Amino acid sequence: MRQTADIAPVLKLEAFLPYRLLRAAEEVSRRFARHYKDRHGMTRPEWRTLATIGQYGTVTAKAVVEHSSMHKTKVSRAVRALELRRWLIRTTDENDRRIEHLQLTAAGRRAYNELVAIAEIFQRDLTGRLGGEAARALDLGLGAIERTVQPSRRP
Amino acid sequence: MRQTADIAPVLKLEAFLPYRLLRAAEEVSRRFARHYKDRHGMTRPEWRTLATIGQYGTVTAKAVVEHSSMHKTKVSRAVRALELRRWLIRTTDENDRRIEHLQLTAAGRRAYNELVAIAEIFQRDLTGRLGGEAARALDLGLGAIERTVQPSRRP
DNA sequence: GTTTATTGGTTACAGATGTAACGATCGATT
């Protein structure tokens, strides 16, 4: 008779990539979130939407979805929130009235600029703490993931 | 008079570390989640709790919180779910009746073993796709984050 | 030119989450 089953397999969670990755990502995001949350009470979808429009200029909601890898309902709600804040305006396309073009107002642009400055400081600070070698390694590793694991489109 | 304000600063979202990290982590997690979701309809907190108890043997809920970096309400709910599935049992500590010791049942252990096998295949497959160099770089980068950005304890 | 399919965007609903408050228990202080 055997002892138990075969050999008891064990998974070390702290060495399991999906776990480590998500844990690190969430912690870093939580830290960065403090900045835009404290400053303007923004949520992550709002911040990402602001960032995307700030980066690309006038875009549609669909373009925001594609560039920010957010679910379309998140974008839809974030757009409304930013609109209520008067940080962006929508204009319906004249040729295709399903489409709305989104662009920042002056106030939105100001908020964007402010947050970009904060983001850059955050990034510099983080890579500084990590150290050059680790920062480069992380960049390389993330690049590989981005190439390997293309986003599974969500409906 | 100046053109607009000063120089219009732009943040490239796709080069912003918190964004890249979270995006990569979520995609990898989503892929791995398919396995345990399809197989047993488990949620991520349930899978993590199972993994933690499987790894450490008999533990308290608090220990699960610490080892799995999950919020205590998540753990509390996951424990109940696993208990309803009859994959674990709780025993109140005799000396300190606030504490509950959690351990897997035979069925829980079987499910754990099964999922460990799947997890290991997933990990091997992922690192395989990434390639040795990128996998090592990722490991190094994540290690640096883990050392640098210690988890901000959540209440 | 009408029907059908597709697309951009919104929303109702159900499920998951964190915050804050809670009950129960224990230890320390007096």
Add this chain to the structure above:
DNA sequence: AATCGATCGTTACATCTGTAACCAATAAAC
């Protein structure tokens, strides 16, 4: 031994999320 504070775990509530269904508008098929 009565009180205070801390700890373990649960839960009520509000918020956030994704799924699926939806509306409106366009494009494709016939």
